[in-house]
Amino acid sequence: MGIGLALGMCGAALIATALGRFGRAGTPAEPWRPTTALATGGVYRLTRNPMYLGMAFLLFALAVGFDSLGTLLLFPVVVLVVDRFVISREELYLSGQFGAPYDAYRLKVRRWL
Secondary structure, eight states, rough: OOOHHHHHHHHHHHHHHHHHHHHHHHOOOOOOOOSSOOOOSGGGGSOOOOHHHHHHHHHHHHHHTTHHHHHHHHHHHHHHHHHIIIIIHHHHHHHHOOOOOHHHHHHHSSSSS
């Protein structure tokens, strides 16, 4: 249970930090609202997707914390779906929205870690 709690705290901290960066950049965090600025500082210097990484930590924390083999087996499927269908789509949108600055950022910072 202790490992699950630690992983969950890491995930929550990543998400909170990323949300704070969005606020400082002046862009909404809700994915259905238009992005108005790039967030590239802070945790975004280490990963382009700290919120999704934080959610992955939370899901893994639940699997470990509740000793759930089903959730653990589902974990790579969820990460793969988010990577291929959600993040890929967002990257196309951001590239169209911000062009060269986003493309340069994408080349410099990894998608996950």
